[in-house]
Amino acid sequence: MxxxxxxxxxxxxxxxxxxxxxxxxxxxxxxxxxxxxxxxxxxxxxxxxxxxxxxxxxxxxxxxxxxxxxxxxxxxxxxxxxxxxxxxxxxxxxxxxxxxxxxxxxADNKQRDLVVCTPPIYGNVRWQSVLLAAHVYPRFGGHLQTYFSNSKPEFYELLEELKRLKGISVTPFPHFFGNTKLDEIEFGGITVANADCLSKYKSSASFITFLEWNELLIPKTFDSYFSEFANYFESEIFVGLLEFRNANGTSKVVTRPLLIDSVWLNEPVERPFKLKR
The missing domain is CATH 2.60.40.10 (Immunoglobulins)
Known part of the structure; x- marks a missing residue:
C-alpha cells in the first residue's frame, strides 16, 4: 500500500x-x-x-x-x-x-464458508471486542479479516495474540498522504477496508458480511455459518443478499460475493435481489 x-x-x-x-x-x-x-x-x-x-x-x-x-x-x-x-x-x-x-x-484461493469484513482497528475500538470476535467467528466456520491502524501498546500486544489464532487475517492499514489518522477518510476507513476485503475474498468465500466491532453474528438454527446461510439461499440462485437486522434494528447483509463488485460502508453498491430475514 x-x-x-x-x-x-x-x-x-x-x-x-x-x-x-x-x-x-x-x-x-x-x-x-x-x-x-x-x-x-x-x-x-x-x-x-x-x-x-x-x-x-x-x-x-x-x-x-x-x-x-x-x-x-x-x-x-x-x-x-x-x-x-x-x-x-x-x-x-x-x-x-x-x-x-x-x-x-x-486473490485468496482457500475455500471459505463465511468471511467477516471489519473496519480498521482504530480510535474507539475496544480490544475486548476484537478478541471476542477472533474467537467466535472461527468457532462456526467463519474467517475474520482485520485491518490494524492503532499505536496504543495494548493493541500491539493484541496483534501478537491474533497472529497465533486460526481463522483470522491481520492486514496493516497504511499511513497515506502524510496522515497517520483516519479521521478524514469516510467513517474511519470502513469503505476502503471493506472494498479491499471484498476484492481479496470474493472468489473464495461462499458468503461475505460487513460488520462493526460492536456486532457479533452467531448462527441461530444450524451449527455453522455455511449451513445457516445456505439454507436461505439454496433455492434462490439469483438472490445476492440476505438482509437481517441487528439488536439495534440496523439493517445488515450477508452477500453472495460473486454477485457484487463494490461496497460502500457495510452495503454493496449493487443491489441484487435480496431476501429479508
Whole structure:
C-alpha cells in the first residue's frame, strides 16, 4: 500500500488482487482499490494502465468506479478492474504523466464458508471486542479479516495474540498522504477496508458480511455459518443478499460475493435481489 508517485499527490494505491485461470467468472482480472481526494474527480478522469511482458506492451483506460457516493469526507474510495492475458503481465498506472508500478497479489484461493469484513482497528475500538470476535467467528466456520491502524501498546500486544489464532487475517492499514489518522477518510476507513476485503475474498468465500466491532453474528438454527446461510439461499440462485437486522434494528447483509463488485460502508453498491430475514 503506497502513494502513487505524482506531483499532485491525488491518488493513493491501496491494493490489487489477481484472479488467475482457475477463478472462472473473474478469470485473469485484477481488482484494484484506491483512495483519492474527493475533488480529484478520478471517476471522470482517465486512469491509463500499461500492461506489458517481455515482448509487448498495451495501454488502455481502466474502468473506475467511485464507491463513495457523497462529498462529505475529504477522501473517497475508488475501485478499478483490469483484464490481463493468459500469461502474467507487469502492470503500471499512468498518473499525471508519471508511471507507477502496481504490485498485484494473488486473490485468496482457500475455500471459505463465511468471511467477516471489519473496519480498521482504530480510535474507539475496544480490544475486548476484537478478541471476542477472533474467537467466535472461527468457532462456526467463519474467517475474520482485520485491518490494524492503532499505536496504543495494548493493541500491539493484541496483534501478537491474533497472529497465533486460526481463522483470522491481520492486514496493516497504511499511513497515506502524510496522515497517520483516519479521521478524514469516510467513517474511519470502513469503505476502503471493506472494498479491499471484498476484492481479496470474493472468489473464495461462499458468503461475505460487513460488520462493526460492536456486532457479533452467531448462527441461530444450524451449527455453522455455511449451513445457516445456505439454507436461505439454496433455492434462490439469483438472490445476492440476505438482509437481517441487528439488536439495534440496523439493517445488515450477508452477500453472495460473486454477485457484487463494490461496497460502500457495510452495503454493496449493487443491489441484487435480496431476501429479508
Amino acid at each position: 503506497k502513494e502513487l508517485d505524482s506531483d499532485e499527490k491525488d491518488l493513493f494505491f491501496v491494493s490489487a488482487y489477481y484472479y488467475g485461470n482457475e477463478y472462472g467468472f473473474y478469470e485473469n482480472q485484477v481488482s484494484l482499490t484506491f483512495i483519492a481526494p474527493r475533488d480529484a474527480n478520478w471517476d471522470r478522469r482517465k486512469i491509463i494502465v500499461i500492461k506489458s511482458n517481455d515482448t509487448s506492451a498495451v495501454l488502455e483506460p481502466m474502468k473506475v468506479h467511485r464507491a463513495t457516493p457523497h462529498n462529505v469526507c475529504r477522501f473517497v474510495t475508488l475501485q478499478g478492474t483490469v483484464t490481463l492475458r493468459n500469461d502474467l503481465m507487469d502492470l503500471e498506472v499512468l498518473v499525471n504523466k508519471n508511471i507507477a508500478p502496481i504490485r498485484y497479489l494473488p
